[in-house]
Amino acid sequence: MKRMTLGRTGIDVSEFCLGSMTWGTQNSEAEAHEQIDHALGRGCDFIDTAEMYPVNPVSKETVGRTEEIIGTWNAKGRRDEVVIATKMSGDIAMVRDGRGINPADLKVALDGTLKRLQTDYVDLYQFHWPNRGSFHFRKVWNYDPSGHDAPAIRQHMADVMGALEEVQEAGKIRAFGLSNDSVWGTMGWMRAAESGGPRVASIQNEYSLMCRQYDTDLAEMAVHEDVTLLAFSPLACGILSGKYLDGAVPKGTRLDLTPGLGGRISARMDDAVRAYLGVAAKHGLDLVQMALAWTRTRPFPTIPIFGATTMAQLDTALGAADLELGNEVLNDIAEAHKAHPMPF
Secondary structure, three states, X not given: OOEEEOOOOXXXXXXXXXXXXXXXXXXXXXXXXXXXXXXXXXXXXXXXXXXXXXXXXXXXXXXXXXXXXXXXXXXXXXXXXXXXXXXXXXXXXXXXXXXXXXXHHHHHHHHHHHHHHOOOOEEEEEEOOOOOOOOOOXXXXXXXXXXOOHHHHHHHHHHHHHHHHHHHHOOOEEEEEEEOOOHHHHHHHHHHHOOOOOOXXXXXXXXXXXXOHHHOHHHHHHHHHOOEEEEEOOOOOOHHHOOOHHHOOOOOOHHHHOHHHHHOOOOOHHHHHHHHHHHHHHOOOOHHHXXXXXXXXXXXXXXXXXXXXXXXXXXXXXXXXXXXXXXXXXXXXXXXXXXXXXXX
């Protein structure tokens, strides 16, 4: 598997990242450890998690469980074999009563994460979403800046950056990243870091053949500021496997556990999936592998984060790292996108 450098950090990671959000609900601890071992054997050493994981469903009772599962793997003496990214929750009620990102809670949250992960440091510490709200998760259709006070937001960023600088100097984090943020937000954090503190190395936003909100302003910022996109849901929560076509809801799948997939199920979804299935079939490809490999062809630095609930799914995803998409495939994908833009 090819290697990449995370932003300007000098941190070397695999070009694919193993997602962990099902570990502790849909996957057991033993299954999670098996996934880590298997991914490492295929050259994938980058793992993404979050303090609020697992999901499907998210619950107060399970907050932190995924980090604990990774921690028991680390306790086997193999911590140095992996690069771990995790996230501090934003204003979710079940974590710290929904107080969001702030300097005091950052230190408490990070110490909790380190304890659960059974490690002294996190390679990449990310903010799960900004305090001012996220314009992702289908909220892009109804942008609402009411309640935003730009000077107050900038001061908040400066205050939090001071706390980030402290934990970085203490050796508790190596790098800093964002998630579900915007160009304005990212550049605000960049400005805050100019006075001291870690520069934004990455942004973890949704990105797939079905969700290409990142392709314009965010992409330009990423190229010129060396910010790596960690593309979550590169298979559109399993939609690009084709398993949800014609209203199908296979038992135990994410759609079965989370009806509507956060607004991703739409009237135009099936037509878009069939278009991409047609491209894959035309070129003798597996759509899952094509969709994952496509993210690595983008003109901005991108690492897809994929999850798996079975070893077969994991093998398929890892196999995409060996797939090179030619110009004919990419042209057909572009035509399909023009015919079916933003289907959810």
